Amino acid sequence: MGRSSVRGEGARQRAPHASDHGLEEGPPHEGGEPSADSGHHRRRHGGGGGRAPRPRRRILRWSATILSVLILGTAGAGYLYYQHLNNNLETDDLNLGDHRAPEPTPNAAGQTPLNILLIGSDARDSKENQKLGGAKETFGGTPLADVQMLLHLSADRTNMSVISMPRDTLLSIPKCTDPDDGKVYEASTQRTMTNQSLGRGGPGCTVATWEKLTDIRINHFMEVDFSGVVSMADAIGGVPVCVDANIHSRDSEGHGSGLKLEKGTTYVKGEQALQWLRTRYGFDGGTDISRAKAQHMYMNALVRELRENANLGSPNKLRKLAETATSALKVDDGLGSVKALFDLSNELKKVSPERTTMTTMPFEYVGARVIPKPGDAEQLFRLVRDDISLDGKGKKKPAKEKVSDDPAADDGEIAVQVQNGTRTDVEPPVGGRASTVTQILAGKGFTKAAADTTTVLAQEKTVIKFPSADLEGDAQRIAKSLGMKLSSVKKSTDVSGVTLVVGADWREGNAPPKSKQDDKTPDSAEALNGSDKKACMHVDPNFTWK
Known part of the structure; x- marks a missing residue:
């Protein structure tokens, strides 16, 4: 469904803009990076032109x-x-994404x-916003989600x-799809500034970006x-x-x-x-x-x-x-x-x-x-x-883990793919980790476990994913055999079968580490x-x- 406005809409062409080029406080070249995205974006009927300050x-x-x-x-x-x-x-x-958080x-x-x-x-999509924001060279440019x-x-x-x-x-x-013209913005292949998400089809892409990052x-x-x-x-x-x-x-x-x-x-x-x-x-x-x-x-x-x-x-x-x-x-x-x-x-x-x-x-x-x-x-x-x-007030009581109604197959009949997700922003992935964990599973009787040696991910915590309800029991069975909490089992459309992603928390050893859950807000959140x-x-x- 496309976006709408009871005031009416009109398409406009995006022009290049300066991401950080003096749009806030200083002269036009205060530093930053321009967005490389282009395309069209809807605006309100009767709008002037320009963009407002970030x-x-x-x-x-x-x-x-x-x-x-x-x-x-x-x-x-x-x-x-x-x-x-x-x-x-x-x-x-x-x-506007193809995945929703649970x-x-x-x-x-x-x-x-x-x-x-x-x-x-x-x-800067109106004369008023342009007057307040300045930076005339950004008139009608691709918007950024700077808040x-x-x-x-x-x-x-x-x-x-x-x-x-x-x-x-x-x-x-x-990946986001503009609901107005059907233009597809493929998932970024490298880390990209989050404020550029708005220019990839609208605010729904910013929502999709948050859901992917936070799983909220x-x-x-x-x-x-x-x-x-x-x-x-x-x-x-x-x-x-x-x-x-x-x-x-x-x-x-x-x-x-x-x-x-x-x-x-x-x-x-x-x-x-x-x-x-x-x-x-x-x-x-x-x-x-x-x-x-x-x-x-x-x-x-x-x-x-x-x-x-x-x-x-x-x-x-x-x-x-x-x-x-x-x-x-x-x-x-x-x-x-x-x-x-x-x-x-x-x-x-x-x-x-x-x-x-x-x-x-x-x-x-x-x-x-x-x-x-x-x-x-x-x-x-x-x-x-x-x-x-x-x-820190009103501590929530731990929720009782919900056991799936789907019965698990025999261990030897459960097919599970193992992926290496041990890469972090500061550490390289552990070589051969998917194969090592596959052998651990095989030793526990999961003889249909197979290592995906072509994929390397960055996954902070070890997780077991499953695509549909009929595989939830199998995924929970693997979690139980490894001593993992059932909360680490997640339904996901990103996988086609039960998939164990070995996270950065399990870079070594025969089982994921057990850690006491801390419900304190990090000091770094200020x-x-x-x-x-x-x-x-x-x-x-x-x-x-x-």
């Missing part, structure tokens, strides 16, 4: 999402206005968590977590346009932010957002809020990671203001915010109405700031880019998959609690003033 949109787009959800949820008196607001909403396909297991009360991917496109935040609402609605992914994370983007089932996405964000920041009367020294984000070469604040707490709104959210030069470290921290602080303060600010009681202000928010949103079909957003808002409002946790995906540098940090990133993703709160009003950005001494 980091500026990064949190402001997210803010627009939160605003739209919370505001529409409190504007119950304006239900008759819904149809007009519905006409503002634009929809697109949820997942559905989560319901808790004892039959509830399931809700996962929403928040995407900030830097497309990517996974919002996880727990099954029992007691806590919420947000994981930000740095825009320059290098990973594998899966994503229920919805919200892509937020930059237009109207500044006025929305004005409408709520400002958001408190803090710096530990005077700051002026501008150097002699013109780098910087222009943000100028005195030490302490300041309520920022309009253009000043925009500057805060796009500031990289001036915060300690001067990196995209520092900017993400500032954005998390802003987001937490924004939500607190929305809950506490009595000035939002004006129907006119609520109506204005709802108008601009719905005009800025692009969502999947499941959220394609104000009623759906209203229902979602009621769910989100159940979580207090004290039970909200903001994190950044643990990473490590590879040159100027980053990759998911081995161990820590998967730990964070697993906590979300298992619906374990990141604030968690920030939503109720923390003392958080303050450290200022780079080179960007301070007296």
Whole structure:
């Protein structure tokens, strides 16, 4: 099914753009890499042209999402206005890949968590966005998903977590098909910056990329346009932010957002809020990671203001915010109405700031880019998959392992292929590992085990995959014989039969190592609690003033 918009659509040609060429704060050639993708992309009917700034949109787009959800949820008196607001909403396909992460297991009360991917496109697709973002040479260029935040609402609605992914994370983007023209974007053959996923058919490819990386089932996405964000920041009367020294984000070469604040707490709104959210030069470290921290602080303060600010009681202000928010949103079909957003808002409002946790995906540098940090990133993703709160409260009881109803065949009749997945980002694969483990299985009676000596993968944890329900029992039987937990058995359309992928955790020895499961949020995720009003950005001494 193709993407749609109740406002109407029109195709436009992509032009080359600069991925990091001064689209955030500085002069046109501030560093970075342009995208090599081309093709066409749909836009709203009547749109101007151009693309909006990347980091500026990064949190402001997210803010627009939160605003739209919370505001529409409190504007119950304006239900008759819904149809007009519905006409503002634009929809697109949820997942453009050929693989979906498994559905989560319901808790004892039959509830399931809700996962929403928040995407900030830097497309300069209107005159307003072009004016705010500059970089005229990128007019109509391929959009980048420079804001990517996974919002996880727990099954029992007691806590919420947000994981930000740095825009320059290098990973594998899966095969995606554009629903409009059927163009197929083959899976990347080498590690590619995650923000390029949006240009491969739309936000559904960004969703597919997240599901492939995390194995977390994503229920919805919200892509937020930059237009109207500044006025929305004005409408709520400002958001408190803090710096530990005077700051002026501008150097002699013109780098910087222009943000100028005195030490302490300041309520920022309009253009000043925009500057805060796009500031990289001036915060300690001067990196995209520092900017993400500032954005998390802003987001937490924004939500607190929305809950506490009595000035939002004006129907006119609520109506204005709802108008601009719905005009800025692009969502999947499941959220394609104000009623759906209203229902979602009621769910989100159940979580207090004290039970909200903001994190950044643990990473490590590879040159100027980053990759998911081995161990820590998967730990964070697993906590979300298992619906374990990141604030350390309300520990989830271990779920009882579910034994398949499918009876296993005799060991000697179970065909299993063994693949070598011991390669990591820092270590080469262990030579002959698939053959070695095949011999171990044969010694246990699985005489139809066969080694795939042509495939080498990077698999952090050893896993057993099966393609269909009639092979689940066989896969679980192999897991049991190796002393593995049944949770390591996964249904996957990537395999045609039972397949054991020997992970980096089993580089040697006759059995996968048994390790005690740790449900602690990794320190490298730099968690920030939503109720923390003392958080303050450290200022780079080179960007301070007296």
